[in-house]
Amino acid sequence: MDIIIYGIVNSIVFALIATGFNLVYGVSRIPNFAHGSIYILAGFMTWSFIHDLKMHYVFSVLLSLCISALIGLIIYRFILIRLRGIATSEIIASFSVGMVILEGLRMQGIGGFKGFIGPFYELQPFIEGKVQLLGVLLDYQRLIIIIGGSVLLSLLWIFTGHTKTGLSLRAIAQDEQAAMMLGINSDRVAMISMSIGSALAGLAAVMILPLGNITPEMGYKVLIYALAVCVVGGLGSWLGVIFAAFIIGFAMKISTVLFGALWESVVLVGTIILVLLVKPSGLLGKQKEFEERV
Amino acid sequence: MSTDRRKKRLDRKLKAQSDGLYALSSWTAMGYLMFPRALLIFGLLLLPLFLDMYWQRVLCSAGVYALLALSFDFLAEYVGLVCLGGALFIGVGGYISGTLNMYLGWPPLFCIATATVTGAIISTLILLPSLRLRGIYFAIISFMFPMFAVYIIIALNVLGGTEGVSGLETLQNIWVEQYLILGIVLVSLFAIRRLVNEDTGLILRAIKDNDQAVKASGISITAYKIKALLIASLIGCFAGAYMSHLYGWLGISLFSMDFSILPIAAAVMGGMGSLTGPALGAFILTPLSETLRGFGQLRVVLYSLILIAFIIYKPEGIMNYIGRKYHQFEHWEKF
Numbered sequence: 001m002d003i004i005i006y007g008i009v010n011s012i013v014f015a016l017i018a019t020g021f022n023l024v025y026g027v028s029r030i031p032n033f034a035h036g037s038i039y040i041l042a043g044f045m046t047w048s049f050i051h052d053l054k055m056h057y058v059f060s061v062l063l064s065l066c067i068s069a070l071i072g073l074i075i076y077r078f079i080l081i082r083l084r085g086i087a088t089s090e091i092i093a094s095f096s097v098g099m100v101i102l103e104g105l106r107m108q109g110i111g112g113f114k115g116f117i118g119p120f121y122e123l124q125p126f127i128e129g130k131v132q133l134l135g136v137l138l139d140y141q142r143l144i145i146i147i148g149g150s151v152l153l154s155l156l157w158i159f160t161g162h163t164k165t166g167l168s169l170r171a172i173a174q175d176e177q178a179a180m181m182l183g184i185n186s187d188r189v190a191m192i193s194m195s196i197g198s199a200l201a202g203l204a205a206v207m208i209l210p211l212g213n214i215t216p217e218m219g220y221k222v223l224i225y226a227l228a229v230c231v232v233g234g235l236g237s238w239l240g241v242i243f244a245a246f247i248i249g250f251a252m253k254i255s256t257v258l259f260g261a262l263w264e265s266v267v268l269v270g271t272i273i274l275v276l277l278v279k280p281s282g283l284l285g286k287q288k289e290f291e292e293r294v
Numbered sequence: 295m296s297t298d299r300r301k302k303r304l305d306r307k308l309k310a311q312s313d314g315l316y317a318l319s320s321w322t323a324m325g326y327l328m329f330p331r332a333l334l335i336f337g338l339l340l341l342p343l344f345l346d347m348y349w350q351r352v353l354c355s356a357g358v359y360a361l362l363a364l365s366f367d368f369l370a371e372y373v374g375l376v377c378l379g380g381a382l383f384i385g386v387g388g389y390i391s392g393t394l395n396m397y398l399g400w401p402p403l404f405c406i407a408t409a410t411v412t413g414a415i416i417s418t419l420i421l422l423p424s425l426r427l428r429g430i431y432f433a434i435i436s437f438m439f440p441m442f443a444v445y446i447i448i449a450l451n452v453l454g455g456t457e458g459v460s461g462l463e464t465l466q467n468i469w470v471e472q473y474l475i476l477g478i479v480l481v482s483l484f485a486i487r488r489l490v491n492e493d494t495g496l497i498l499r500a501i502k503d504n505d506q507a508v509k510a511s512g513i514s515i516t517a518y519k520i521k522a523l524l525i526a527s528l529i530g531c532f533a534g535a536y537m538s539h540l541y542g543w544l545g546i547s548l549f550s551m552d553f554s555i556l557p558i559a560a561a562v563m564g565g566m567g568s569l570t571g572p573a574l575g576a577f578i579l580t581p582l583s584e585t586l587r588g589f590g591q592l593r594v595v596l597y598s599l600i601l602i603a604f605i606i607y608k609p610e611g612i613m614n615y616i617g618r619k620y621h622q623f624e625h626w627e628k629f
Contacts, residue, residue, distance in 0.1 A: 031430045082606055087429045088376045092558055093605050095378075096598040099555065103594040220551070224441055227434045265445030269438075276423045276435070 003253055009142045011249025012149035013208050015242050017222055018229035019156065020200035022241045025230065027169045028190035030080055031087070032072075033095035035201050036223030037102045040216055042068045042202030043209040044105060065202045072198025076191050084190075102219045141210050148207060153242065156200075160238070169193055228268055232275045247271065302627040309621045330620065334570065335480060338577075342472045349581070350468050354540055356580035357475035358384075361533040362557035363564070363572035364482060365526035371567040372490050373522040374428065374502030378437035381553035382420065383530025384537060385443055385546075387413040389453060391535035392544035395462050402463050406535040413531030418524050425519050428505070440549040447546055458545020465539060475536060479573060482529050487569050489525070498522055555594075556583065559601040565611025574613060 017039070024032045042064050049060030075097055083089040160166040171179040172189045180186050233244030248271060255267040312323035342350055362380045369375045391409030394400050400408070424435040448456055465471045489495050497518055500508045505515050538544045556579060557572070564575025579597060586593035604611065 088370060089605050091430060091433050093602055096601040099598040100595050107592055224438055231434055262449035265442060266449055269442040273423050
């Protein structure tokens with residue numbers, strides 16, 4: 001029971017981390033390697049708003065979400081828009097933006113900036129306390145992650161499947177030329193997808209980060225997890241991401257219980273290599289699979 | 295404004311004369327061809343004589359980054375495999391060489407040679423499953439491997455675990471160290487330049503541009519990708535093995551992001567695809583980041599910013615720009 005409940009929590013955490021990256025890639029074919037740093041930046045911004053500016057919790061969360069959406073928009077508008085279609089340059093540029101953000105957060109002593117180093121950066125949970133669920137002790141934050149995560153994922157599914165903006169996102173993803181002929185502005189849609197993706201990264205951050213400390217190094221780890229989930233599930237595939245998140249989440253939880261926490265990364269590598277060997281396109285990746293991947 | 299004026303570029307007369315075998319018939323043409331090459335070779339070989347002890351060490355690590363940048367450029371521009379995990383080569387080479395030296399007591403030069411070959415084979419085997427992928431998929435996977443290597447070493451707590459192993463034997467003296475790395479940089483630079491113009495290089499470039507066509511010609515693309523990867527990882531693993539003996543130390547920071555990012559920055563800055571450019575870029579960027587070492591994380595921020603600026607405003611890089619100026623003259627022309 002322990003494994004199942006915490007496995008679900010783990011899986012939803014992975015799904016939340018990966019959706020933002022997956023949305024951006026699925027829509028505009030931009031591998032947003034700044035994903036992990038936007039995640040961490042959102043966490044630190046929320047912390048800063050609460051502790052330095054003494055803002056209300058809800059208000060500071062909303063504000064940092066808006067700012068991360070804005071950052072995604074800026075990254076697209078000023079940097080990535082010039083590099084559309086050159087995959088190598090897109091990766092390098094977005095990754096360097098991510099490095100600038102993450103290493104900038106660790107920078108000390110410039111303009112009186114202390115740098116976010118040390119173990120004392122923690123967001124408080126939305127609601128304190130624990131609850132007994134099916135015989136397992138679970139704190140409220142994890143419960144919120146399960147419920148909020150599922151709600152968010154289904155909202156996103158409704159958004160991409162049943163609203164006009166969402167449909168235009170999917171149209172661009174499927175056939176850019178045809179969508180442009182029907183009057184969908186590709187750059188605008190890509191910009192929207194970048195900002196939604198970044199806001200999703202921020203949302204994942206404020207939901208997940210109360211479980212532990214915030215450190216800039218985590219940015220790389222988050223990026224790795226997002227990439228791992230997307231590669232296993234198939235980039236640009238919604239169902240694949242959720243499926244892969246559950247596989248990886250449970251694999252890591254089970255290995256933690258059986259062998260100890262240090263082994264979870266090893267299991268992660270194993271899963272990825274196995275999936276690549278068996279099915280290089282990812283479990284459910286169908287989009288343009290043949291031309292692009294193998 | 296730009297509608298009635300355009301830039302016209304023409305090859306210089308000397309460039310046309312020195313194309314092909316006829317270059318041998320004139321000293322001027324020979325000199326025109328030899329000058330840049332001689333400048334590079336003698337410039338690099340004479341450089342250590344003008345530096346003090348500290349900068350000589352910096353030169354050594356610049357050589358390491360130059361090798362990595364070279365292998366990145368070769369893989370990315372001539373094979374189409376964007377390898378974001380250069381640290382994997384460094385780590386594998388460094389760990390093998392260090393372990394041989396530490397536990398078997400082999401002399402450093404012998405360790406480096408062994409580690410270069412076995413390390414290259416091992417890192418090729420590690421990357422083998424992901425060779426079927428292309429473009430960003432390969433980039434993603436290769437980016438993850440160095441980090442996983444770190445996790446595995448920490449999890450198993452072998453080879454020194456988190457602290458690493460110190461007290462490895464170093465090479466005889468600083469001169470041997472410098473000329474070893476500079477020699478290898480020059481040799482691998484010219485070897486790869488030769489290779490990409492041979493038939494093999496033609497096939498590799500064809501794989502980058504259109505691998506379906508190569509397959510249709512009855513050539514196994516996987517076999518060629520493996521060969522190319524082996525060459526690139528030979529270079530990378532030598533750099534790693536050399537690195538561990540340069541500092542007499544090995545640890546998980548051999549897998550750190552620095553070894554993946556700085557070479558890429560050097561390649562972009564120097565000019566992707568020119569092979570010489572990335573090496574030169576490394577010899578510019580490493581001293582720069584060394585002078586900024588006092589500022590801590592600022593240097594990483596700075597070279598990321600340089601990277602972004604070059605990729606947006608000067609995507610051709612320094613070396614391609616210089617090469618254009620050397621071979622061509624240009625003027626504005628009305629039309």
